[in-house]
Amino acid sequence: MKPFQQFCAVAAPLDRINVDTDAIVPKQFMKLISKYGYGDYLFDNWRYLDQGEPGDDCSVRPLNEQFVLNQPRFKSAQILLCRDNFGCGSSREHAPWALRDFGFKALLSTSFADIFYGNCLKNGILPIVLAKPEIDHLFALAADDAALHLEINLADQTVSQPGGVTYRFEIDAFRKKCVMLGLDEISLTLAQADDVRLYEGKRRATEPWLFPEG
Amino acid sequence: MPKTLLQKLWETHVVRHDPDGSAMLYIDLQLINEVTSPQAFEGLSVAGLSPWRSGTIIATSDHNVPTVDLDLGIQDPVAKIQVQTLERNCDDLNLRHFKMGDQRQGILHVIAPESGASLPGMTIVCGDSHTSTHGAFAALAFGIGTSEIEHVLATQCLRVSPMAAMKVQIDGDLQPLVTAKDLALGLIRKIGTAGATGHAIEVTGSTVSSMSMEARMTLCNMAIEAGARVGLIGVDATTLAYLHGRPHAPRDAAWEAAATFWRTLHSDPGAVFQQVVHLDAAQVAPQVSWGTSPQMVCDVLDKVPDPADEADPAKRQALVSALDYMGITAGTPIVSIGLDKIFIGSCTNARLEDLRAAAQVVVGRKVSSRIKQALVVPGSGRVKAEAEAEGLDKIFTDAGFEWREPGCSMCLGMNDDRLLPGERCASTSNRNFEGRQGQGGRTHLVSPVTAAAAALAGHFVDVTAAQIRSSRP
Numbered sequence: 001m002k003p004f005q006q007f008c009a010v011a012a013p014l015d016r017i018n019v020d021t022d023a024i025v026p027k028q029f030m031k032l033i034s035k036y037g038y039g040d041y042l043f044d045n046w047r048y049l050d051q052g053e054p055g056d057d058c059s060v061r062p063l064n065e066q067f068v069l070n071q072p073r074f075k076s077a078q079i080l081l082c083r084d085n086f087g088c089g090s091s092r093e094h095a096p097w098a099l100r101d102f103g104f105k106a107l108l109s110t111s112f113a114d115i116f117y118g119n120c121l122k123n124g125i126l127p128i129v130l131a132k133p134e135i136d137h138l139f140a141l142a143a144d145d146a147a148l149h150l151e152i153n154l155a156d157q158t159v160s161q162p163g164g165v166t167y168r169f170e171i172d173a174f175r176k177k178c179v180m181l182g183l184d185e186i187s188l189t190l191a192q193a194d195d196v197r198l199y200e201g202k203r204r205a206t207e208p209w210l211f212p213e214g
Numbered sequence: 215m216p217k218t219l220l221q222k223l224w225e226t227h228v229v230r231h232d233p234d235g236s237a238m239l240y241i242d243l244q245l246i247n248e249v250t251s252p253q254a255f256e257g258l259s260v261a262g263l264s265p266w267r268s269g270t271i272i273a274t275s276d277h278n279v280p281t282v283d284l285d286l287g288i289q290d291p292v293a294k295i296q297v298q299t300l301e302r303n304c305d306d307l308n309l310r311h312f313k314m315g316d317q318r319q320g321i322l323h324v325i326a327p328e329s330g331a332s333l334p335g336m337t338i339v340c341g342d343s344h345t346s347t348h349g350a351f352a353a354l355a356f357g358i359g360t361s362e363i364e365h366v367l368a369t370q371c372l373r374v375s376p377m378a379a380m381k382v383q384i385d386g387d388l389q390p391l392v393t394a395k396d397l398a399l400g401l402i403r404k405i406g407t408a409g410a411t412g413h414a415i416e417v418t419g420s421t422v423s424s425m426s427m428e429a430r431m432t433l434c435n436m437a438i439e440a441g442a443r444v445g446l447i448g449v450d451a452t453t454l455a456y457l458h459g460r461p462h463a464p465r466d467a468a469w470e471a472a473a474t475f476w477r478t479l480h481s482d483p484g485a486v487f488q489q490v491v492h493l494d495a496a497q498v499a500p501q502v503s504w505g506t507s508p509q510m511v512c513d514v515l516d517k518v519p520d521p522a523d524e525a526d527p528a529k530r531q532a533l534v535s536a537l538d539y540m541g542i543t544a545g546t547p548i549v550s551i552g553l554d555k556i557f558i559g560s561c562t563n564a565r566l567e568d569l570r571a572a573a574q575v576v577v578g579r580k581v582s583s584r585i586k587q588a589l590v591v592p593g594s595g596r597v598k599a600e601a602e603a604e605g606l607d608k609i610f611t612d613a614g615f616e617w618r619e620p621g622c623s624m625c626l627g628m629n630d631d632r633l634l635p636g637e638r639c640a641s642t643s644n645r646n647f648e649g650r651q652g653q654g655g656r657t658h659l660v661s662p663v664t665a666a667a668a669a670l671a672g673h674f675v676d677v678t679a680a681q682i683r684s685s686r687p
Binding site for chain 2: 015016017018020022023026027028030031032033034035045051054055083084085088089090091092093096111113114115118119122123172173174185186189190192193195196199200203206207208209210212213
């Protein structure tokens with residue numbers, strides 16, 4: 001995972017509540033065994049007029065011109081403006097992989113589903129929770145502006161419109177550090193392997209039936 | 215200081231606390247499927263790591279497997295590679311793995327409980343959101359992403375953010391043919407699909423106390439559809455009776471020691487919950503989802519609601535989109551909605567009791583001629599064998615249902631069992647999202663008995679009333 005840098009980019013508005021991970025990337029693409037290459041299948045059912053299958057050449061598929069990400073001004077969007085409960089449903093990490101591969105680095109919403117929120121951070125995508133009036137205001141700006149630009153600063157925990165509003169957001173310190181520095185969590189945990197072994201010793205004494213291997 | 219069940223389970227698994235309330239939790243059991251694991255195994259291999267504790271892993275392919283003609287193997291070449299990849303990874307690392315056709319194979323959330331692998335007091339994870347199912351055994355069980363699968367494989371631990379505790383108190387007697395599924399849908403209808411985000415739901419009350427383990431699993435399974443990663447039910451005599459003698463459950467002296475400990479796994483009187491929700495079971499009617507979110511639910515005798523009655527513009531737009539996708543109009547009586555397909559299956563409702571209940575509705579009757587396909591997909595090889603021993607398969611096939619091999623099947627349509635564009639299905643699964651059962655397919659979530667009654671009628675009916683009619687001379 002690359003360290004997360006401060007950036008300014010176009011924000012695309014997806015004005016829909018309860019967007020589920022089946023919509024973010026449909027099930028047929030979960031048959032693939034790679035961690036990359038899902039960007040063309042992001043929001044596949046909404047983005048294309050035909051039925052997509054893994055391996056399709058998406059450059060020749062008929063586009064749904066009405067869909068927000070097919071509008072020319074949002075093709076280079078790196079921020080997705082979302083509504084309540086974004087990422088609900090299936091735990092598939094393919095959803096953040098597809099968002100990442102499309103080019104999204106940050107998502108803004110009033111709320112995210114728990115599993116999806118964690119999955120995003122593991123892939124360097126920053127899910128930012130803002131208050132409803134703030135999200136409503138950004139949607140209004142996106143509707144007015146030819147292409148709303150927003151600046152995301154993780155160090156300061158702020159979202160700002162250049163020359164306009166600035167909103168602060170919360171993130172837990174450990175996750176912030178991991179995303180900021182692009183840390184490998186497995187290495188961090190393995191550095192504490194002694195603690196894990198110590199725990200296992202205690203647990204083996206209190207619940208021995210969970211350690212049939214001895 | 216009285217503790218909630220969540221607190222008890224959390225505290226016994228903490229390897230290390232973080233100042234912000236998060237903790238590194240020890241994981242006792244990991245269930246692995248073919249769909250969300252290949253990238254985790256690859257990551258492990260690239261890093262030169264091997265599983266921390268292989269004996270804590272159970273793997274099987276459930277999402278992609280065909281439910282007919284198993285002898286022909288998997289026809290879809292992309293799916294076949296994925297299933298083979300799981301088999302190879304398990305063989306290479308010497309992990310417990312049940313292959314297609316093995317009676318122990320099936321949906322992970324069915325086979326782990328029925329084999330006694332899911333035990334009270336455990337932490338259980340799986341790269342599948344319906345892992346909440348195992349909370350019915352007072353286990354802290356939750357769905358994880360692929361990066362977390364790799365983390366647990368490598369370290370046996372997971373850093374978990376703190377969860378708040380929500381108590382869902384359900385009291386009263388359910389009416390005949392109203393089920394745990396109706397309660398689950400009724401709860402989600404009440405609190406919404408984000409109603410329990412950030413929470414673990416503990417379900418309690420007299421209704422739950424008198425429920426079987428299978429019904430309790432249905433309730434906990436659907437916790438995720440209310441936004442909760444975790445569903446929980448405290449241990450009681452029903453829990454212990456279910457587990458005793460199952461293949462992976464402890465035996466003899468170990469059983470006695472385990473059972474003594476497990477009896478402490480319930481919330482203490484006076485424990486503090488951050489939220490409390492009450493449901494009166496006696497007031498719950500058969501539930502039917504009419505839209506594209508599991509909160510878009512009404513009583514079977516209700517009409518489809520009118521978006522004009524919703525004040526919030528974003529919510530109103532969601533209702534309009536849902537009706538458009540579902541091809542129904544506001545004010546339509548649910549019982550007038552005609553169906554094309556019926557699906558009885560999934561980790562929510564494919565256990566033996568579900569199939570028995572559906573079979574009792576179906577027995578001696580025929581699937582309506584307007585139904586193109588009616589599927590019964592048992593949750594596991596064991597469920598299938600037990601159902602066949604009771605003759606349930608015969609009841610279903612005599613009525614015109616297809617009796618299939620176990621798997622996730624049409625719940626998410628990763629194999630060939632799916633809806634075609636525009637087809638409408640009464641389904642005992644858990645999600646009615648757009649395209650969930652097949653692109654353009656229209657899903658109505660219901661209980662097994664409501665699905666069975668709908669199959670016979672060709673449209674939704676109030677199964678409680680239909681049974682009263684049919685029992686008259």
